Amino acid sequence: MADRSSADSGRADGAAHAQAGPEGDGTAPPAEYRTAELARAAGITVRTLRFYRERRLLPPPRREGRIAWYNEHHLNRLRTISALLARGHTLGGIADLIDAFEKGRDAGGAAELLGLESTLVSPWSEETPVRLTPEDLAAHFPGEVTSENLAAALELGYVAVDGDEVVHVSRRLLDASTALVGEGIPLEAVLEAGRVVREHADAVADLFTNLVRARLFTDVRELSPEDLRRLSEVMDRLRPLAKQVVDVELALAMDRRVRAELESWSRPDGPEGETGAGRQERRGPDGGPGGPEDGEPQGRGG
Numbered sequence: 244m245a246d247r248s249s250a251d252s253g254r255a256d257g258a259a260h261a262q263a264g265p266e267g268d269g270t271a272p273p274a275e276y277r278t279a280e281l282a283r284a285a286g287i288t289v290r291t292l293r294f295y296r297e298r299r300l301l302p303p304p305r306r307e308g309r310i311a312w313y314n315e316h317h318l319n320r321l322r323t324i325s326a327l328l329a330r331g332h333t334l335g336g337i338a339d340l341i342d343a344f345e346k347g348r349d350a351g352g353a354a355e356l357l358g359l360e361s362t363l364v365s366p367w368s369e370e371t372p373v374r375l376t377p378e379d380l381a382a383h384f385p386g387e388v389t390s391e392n393l394a395a396a397l398e399l400g401y402v403a404v405d406g407d408e409v410v411h412v413s414r415r416l417l418d419a420s421t422a423l424v425g426e427g428i429p430l431e432a433v434l435e436a437g438r439v440v441r442e443h444a445d446a447v448a449d450l451f452t453n454l455v456r457a458r459l460f461t462d463v464r465e466l467s468p469e470d471l472r473r474l475s476e477v478m479d480r481l482r483p484l485a486k487q488v489v490d491v492e493l494a495l496a497m498d499r500r501v502r503a504e505l506e507s508w509s510r511p512d513g514p515e516g517e518t519g520a521g522r523q524e525r526r527g528p529d530g531g532p533g534g535p536e537d538g539e540p541q542g543r544g545g
Contacts, residue, residue, distance in 0.1 A: 274315060275305075281313040285321035286372055288405055292321070300324060300338055370413035380409055383421045387430035395434045399441065451485050 276284060282292040295301050301320055304311035327337050381388050396402045401420075403410045411417045416437075423433045455477060463470055 275312045276314070276318070278311055278313070281317060281321070284318055286325070286410070287321065295321070295324065298334060298338060300334070300341060370415065373411040373414050373417055375409045375411060376407070377409065383417065384424050384430050387424060392430050392434060395431070399434065399437055401437070447489060451481065455481065
């Protein structure tokens, strides 16, 4: 709770700090963060941030008296560290890469991992994490916060536990899940749908990245600094295009699916009509539709 209160006071100070330009000229200086603000923006705890700083994974902050001020470079570095950890690198290995990069040794290999932070960590999702107390979580999903549902949400990466709080990865996903449960859909079913959507989203992401690799970087075996710059530019241009294609295709697919559902409900043998067993009994001897009703003559003539 101390971190939260210090972050709140730091946010106000930081906002004032960002609005006042150098020498009072009215221009906005680069954004700066206090310790708790930086940790929250990077999605880590203050304790983790301090640990990284002790391990010299971060450059020293700017200081005003006893206050440490961090900037976007520190935030990008933290996001890079998180991305490398997710790719299986150890903190010791990351420290060696950072040391090599800053000293200019093995620049090619280090640059691939650390030089283009925007390529590695510039988020496509632009999601805002949400910190929740257990009481907050229960209020969002009354009667649905079971151990099984929590385990499923943790496995999906929707939530993570940070001390006595839960961090949800996305405000928009949280709002959507809350609304679906509010409509009467069980949280278990919502999480299962999320798992299936994740599988399809991964397949779409693979499709776009494979297009870039196979069509634009066909002959590239090892990325040079120029290749890295080009890759960064391509990915920046691809981001809105990929989102646009997926949004349009999903909308068209929903249109097709809703029309099909409405047509099935309007047919006599739709959801409110006969059962499948009943329809099967009315099929003709050859299995075709339109067999005679029970009690009708079965002759071929009039």
